Amino acid sequence: MEVADRFFNEKRPQIGNGIRSYGWLESQIDCLFCSDTIKSKQALHHILGYYEQADPDILFDLDVFLQSDWARRSAVARWNLFPDFDQVVDNQKCLQSEQEHPDVASCCAYESPGAFQFLIRQGIIRPCYYNSFGHSLFLLAFQENAIETMKYMISTMSPIHLIAPASVAEMWDGRSILQLAATNAVVFCICWEKVDQMQLDLRETLQEGEIRSICRFARMGLASRLYQRGINLADVVKKDSSLWLEMIRYHSEPTSLFDWLWMNNCLPPQDFLLFHPDPDSALDWLLANNFPLPYAGRGQEFLWKFAIRCGRLDAAHWLSFDRVAPSQLANRETIFESPAGKQHAILEHKMY
Structure with missing residues (x-):
C-alpha cells in the first residue's frame, strides 16, 4: 500500500541521460513540484505547451521522468494528497477547510480538464488519490461531469477503491465511487465490470437512490447480473410505481428491462391501462411510442x-x-x- 510521506524531500533526479541540457525545463519541473499552487499551475501549463513543440526524443525523456516514483511521491507530499481513503481518515487533522485555496490537482479538475487528464495519464497523480479537502479525485471529475476522465480513472482503479467512500465530507454521506457512477450508463457498466469480480457481499453497495438511476438505463443482462449479486431492481420498482414512467421517459430501450421485470413478477400499475395521452405532452408522446x-x-x-x-x-x-x-x-x-x-x-x- 502506498503511504503519503509529508516529509519526502529526496533530491530531484536529472532528466534524461545527462547528454542534453534541460535548464529551462528543469526549472519548470522544480516549480511544478513545489508547495505554491499558483507557481505549480503556471509551470504545468508551460510544460503542456512544451509538449506541443518539443523534439520527440526530449519528450520521451520528459515522459520517463514524469512517470517516475519521484514525481508521484513529490506530488503527494507537496500537493497534500492522500493515496487512499484509509489515510484520509487517519490524517483528518491535516485536511484543509473548503475556504482555503485548493491544491494543484483540484484546481486542474475544476479549471483545466486537459491538465487534470495529463496528470492522471502520466501517473503523477493516481485516480484513487484524495485531495487536500478529503475528496477523491474521481469525485472532482464527477462534479465536472467529465465522462471520458471518469471512464479512464475507473478503468485503472482496483475494485476495492470503487466501493470506498468518495469523500470524508458529511454532505456526500459516505457514497462510494460505484454509487456516484450509477448516474451514467457507460461509467457504471465499466465500474460494475470491475466490482463484480470481487468475492464480497455486494448487496449493500447500492442503495435505493442508485437503483432508481440504474433503472433508467439497465437492460436485461445488467439487471440479471445485479440480481445474481443480491441487488434486485424489481424490489425497488415494486415499491414505487412512478419508476415505470421514469424508465419510459429516460430509458433508450425500455423493453429489455420490462422483459426482465415481468419475468421477476414485477408488473406495471393499473394506471397504465387507464392512462389517456395528451397530444401536446412530450412525455405522453414517449409513452405512446415506448409503451x-x-x-x-x-x-x-x-x-x-x-x-x-x-x-x-x-x-x-x-x-x-x-x-x-x-x-x-x-x-x-x-x-x-x-x-x-x-x-x-x-x-x-x-x-x-
Whole structure:
C-alpha cells in the first residue's frame, strides 16, 4: 500500500541521460513540484505547451521522468494528497477547510480538464488519490461531469477503491465511487465490470437512490447480473410505481428491462391501462411510442388483464408490444393455458 510521506524531500533526479541540457525545463519541473499552487499551475501549463513543440526524443525523456516514483511521491507530499481513503481518515487533522485555496490537482479538475487528464495519464497523480479537502479525485471529475476522465480513472482503479467512500465530507454521506457512477450508463457498466469480480457481499453497495438511476438505463443482462449479486431492481420498482414512467421517459430501450421485470413478477400499475395521452405532452408522446399498452382498445386491455390473471407473463408481454387487433390476439395459442380458456376470453371480450 502506498503511504503519503509529508516529509519526502529526496533530491530531484536529472532528466534524461545527462547528454542534453534541460535548464529551462528543469526549472519548470522544480516549480511544478513545489508547495505554491499558483507557481505549480503556471509551470504545468508551460510544460503542456512544451509538449506541443518539443523534439520527440526530449519528450520521451520528459515522459520517463514524469512517470517516475519521484514525481508521484513529490506530488503527494507537496500537493497534500492522500493515496487512499484509509489515510484520509487517519490524517483528518491535516485536511484543509473548503475556504482555503485548493491544491494543484483540484484546481486542474475544476479549471483545466486537459491538465487534470495529463496528470492522471502520466501517473503523477493516481485516480484513487484524495485531495487536500478529503475528496477523491474521481469525485472532482464527477462534479465536472467529465465522462471520458471518469471512464479512464475507473478503468485503472482496483475494485476495492470503487466501493470506498468518495469523500470524508458529511454532505456526500459516505457514497462510494460505484454509487456516484450509477448516474451514467457507460461509467457504471465499466465500474460494475470491475466490482463484480470481487468475492464480497455486494448487496449493500447500492442503495435505493442508485437503483432508481440504474433503472433508467439497465437492460436485461445488467439487471440479471445485479440480481445474481443480491441487488434486485424489481424490489425497488415494486415499491414505487412512478419508476415505470421514469424508465419510459429516460430509458433508450425500455423493453429489455420490462422483459426482465415481468419475468421477476414485477408488473406495471393499473394506471397504465387507464392512462389517456395528451397530444401536446412530450412525455405522453414517449409513452405512446415506448409503451403502447395504455392506448390499446378495451378488448386488448381485457385480454392483457386476463393473461396476467392466468399467470401468462409471456402473453402479457406479447400483448403489450405487438400492436395487433384484439380479434387476432384471441387466436394466439400462447396467450391462454387451454382452448377452453381461450374461448372463455373471447366470450368475455364480446361482452366487455
